[in-house]
Structure formats: structure tokens, C-alpha cells
Amino acid sequence: MKRTVDNCGMIFSTVNILLALIFLLFPIIVSIIMSFDGRSYLGLFPPPEYSLRWYENFFSDTYYLKGLKTSLIIAVIATLISTTFGVSAAIGLDRYQGRGKQLLEALFLSPLVVPAVVIGFAILMFFAALGIFDGFTRLLGGHLIITFPYTVRTTLAGLVGIRKSLTEAAINLGATENQAFWDVTFPLARTGIVAGSVFAFAFSMDDVAVSFFLTSPETYTLPVAMISMMRTNFDLTIAAAAVVLMVFTFCLILILDWVIGLDKLIGKGVYRS
């Protein structure tokens, strides 16, 4: 009896894992295949013939390309600024010993718990009140505040692991505080910082809910361009755009693995043999 229940449990667990794998992967495979559809309209899956027409469409459509360009520019600038600010804030937090340290940390991480739509709407209203109607400035502002907490958190996690005794040893051996920081602390914290900026870049490229409120007719990001095409247009250029974005995601994963190793992101746990 015990055996039967156990075997059922094992079978259930295996089937569950397989189904989940199919569920997660299958839609991705469908959209990759559909992006090579040779038909000129959005037809039933699977397509009877294949071509690169949707990719040609994507790479010759200025509407998408403009969105892609804006997305990349915003993501790069937002990543640079929020990494700089985030690293500075994390080092400050790590050193700060006064009261309210936890409160300060919670405040820096709080954009993570504010719904993105609320952030987008609030920034739109605030910038309008200030008289700023430029799409680029608004988008950059929105992307800064949503990426900032990631850079703070990963840098902080990297810094906490560095023992204070290392810096103290350097200072005892005659290094100035600045030297100790740049020669000891910074190299050790580098992986955390890089991970933070990869996260920041990924979330900036991914964002729709904040950008949706902040775009102007002239300045929009690729996901916003895709969503407005999705409503009005039923061709598969969006699928090609989706595959382009997937390639970006894949590159980011490779970078993360190369810089820190995917295993380290999760940690090995206490009881691994």
C-alpha cells in the first residue's frame, strides 16, 4: 500500500515536471516557428511554408526600428546611471551604522513593491505638473526608478559577503581608506555590481507597464510599439520582433553565467554534498 502511494507520488511529480516544461517551452517554440511563416497573413499553426519575410519586414520597418533604438538607448543610459547611483548607495548603506539603516534600505528597495502602473501613472502626472512633456526624459525617469533597486540589492548582497577584516588589514598595512576601497573592496564586489547592471538592463528592456504611460508619439520603446501593433495589426512582424527580444534575453543569460555563474545566483545551500 505504502509502495503504491509512493509510486503514485513519484509519477505525479515526474508528470508535473514534464508538463510544466512543455507548458513553459511550447509557446516559445510556437512563436519562433510562426516568425518564419511563409504565408502573407496570420494563419493556423503550424505554417505550411517557411520564409524570412517577417524578419525583412521587421528590419525595414522604421516604426519598429525606432522603438528598438529608443529601447536600447534608454536601457543603456538607465543602466549606467542606476548602477552608479545604486553602487554608491549600497556602499553608503554598508558603511552607515547610524539609526534608520534598515529603514533606508527598505526605502531604496521600495520601488520593487510599488505596482509598475502606479509608478508610470504617478511619474506622468508629476512630470506634467512640472511642465515636462518630453517622452525621452519621462521614459528615462521611469526606467531609472524601476532599475535602481536591483542594482542596490545585488551590490549590497555582494558587499555583505566581504569581511570587514580584509579592508582593516589593508589599512593596517598602510593603505589609505580610498586605496583599501579600490584595491580590496571594489574587486570583490564587482560580480555583484555586474549582476545588478545585467538585471537593470534586462528589466529596462522588459518594461511595458511603466513605459506605456510615459511614451510620446515620437519616443516609444520596442515593447510599447509591439503592443500597439498587436491591437491594430494581425501580421507576424511582431513574432519576428519577439524572437529578436528573445535573442537579447539569451545573451543576457550567457553574460550572467560568464560573469558569476548561474549556480552562484541561487547559492549552493547548506547541505549540499
Add this chain to the structure above:
Amino acid sequence: MIKNRSTWLLLTPGIVLFLALLVSPIANILDESFRLFEPGRIGAAKDAPYTLFNYIELIDPAYFFYLYETFRFGIICSLIGLIIAFPIAYTIARQKSPLFRKLAIGFLIGMMFLNTLVRVYAMQLTFGPTGYAKFITGIFDISPNGRTYTEIVVMLGLLHYLIPISALTLIGTIQNINPRLTEAAQVLGSSRLKSHLTITVPLCVPGLLSAFLISFTLCLSAFVVPMVLGKGKVLFISNLIYARFSEIANYPSGSAVAIIMLVVSLLTIFIITSFVSSRWSTK
């Protein structure tokens, strides 16, 4: 004291960013939410009188329904996500082969990083009219344009995001449970299933709760999934804010909804985290 000053100098850019792009904008919509709405105006006038009307209006059952829908989807999807993610996380956490582990974690992180729009579009192609909508609705004998099927597709859209995140959160928790405990129970005659139900699962409760919390807050703020996959039949609070803003340009009312949504999200997080820390205090 020099050290103190340099510390504050390091914190300043972050604090400025935070005040300029989060605190002030939210304070601004808080003020806006108490202003009287004048139709035809973009935003309330500077000297518009204060009123509670924007909030009172939301007590109407029609608006309450959005909140109810968001919570219903949030709770159901977070729970399903946890149940599916747990065996996945367990298998990966107890996996000996480093290559398998790396590939599995890489796959989950990739799935988590996948662009929201790519995900939604992939779901639409797969479960929409050009995909398997007819096939699936045929099995369950429901209409592909009916509300039930739309609800299912919205749930699948949310789950596609929640499963990888829950699994990744749970791997860390499961790794920190001593495998000897379940082994001991099994040596002492407990079945595998029972040893997991009585030992692994209870030890994972804090991890399960935090995975639930993450999933649930993600559902609360979901915007694109209900907007695209819900086809106007399933709408969350986020979509209500957008509708207030884009369709009728009622900014004070949109602000009131945003404030309510913010309060609800923060309260939910506060209640769950204080429940976790009061029962499973780490100190």
C-alpha cells in the same frame, strides 16, 4: 566625522533619485486624488476644491469587482504556481549532476527574464484562434470566445511567469533543509510521500509563503497579461487605472484608484511578511 560625511555623500544620489522619481510623484497623485474632477480638463486645476468624491465613487460594486477579480486571479494562480513549482524546485535542489543543475537553473532564469511582451504574444499565438484554441475548447466543450476560456488563458499567461519565479525562490529554501531528516523518517518506516508531507513541506513553509508573496504581488500589479490576453473580458485594477487615464481622462479618479492599489499592495505585503516573521523569526 569625515567618514560620516562621506557616507552621506554616497547615499545622496540614491536619496535624490528616490525623492524625485517615487516620493514626489506619489505625493502628487495623493493630492490629485482628493481634487474635484472637471470634465474636459487634463488634470485637476491648481485651485480645484478638495473632495472625497473620487474615493466614494469607488465604493460602487462595479469598481469593487476589479479588486475582487485581481485578488481572485492572484490567489488562484499563486497557489497553482506553488504546487507546480515545488516538485521542480525539489528535483533541482537535490540534483547531484552540476551540468543538469546549471542547465535547469539557466532555463528557469531565462524563463523569468523573458520579455513580458514576448511571453504574452507567444501565449496568444499558442492559445489564440490561430493556435490551439479550437482544440482545447473542443476537449472541454466550451466556447473559444467565452469568458471561461478567456479566464483560463489569462491564468496560463500569469502562470507562465509565476512558475519559474516560484521554482527559483523555492530552490534556495529546499537546499537549506537537511536531507538527512527525510532519510531518517524513511529509515524509521515512513513512506516517501509521507516523509515529505510531514517534514519537507512544513520546513519549507517560510519559503512557500515568500514565494506566494512574490507571486501574489506580481499578480496584483499585472498589467499586460490581462490587457492583451483578457481581451476586455478580464480586467485588473491596473487596467482600471489605465482606462481612467486614457479613455475618459479622469485624472483625479485614476489617482484615487492608483492610491488604493498602492495601499492594498503594501498592506498585503506587510500582513504576509509580519505573519512570516512573527512565526518563523530568524533571530
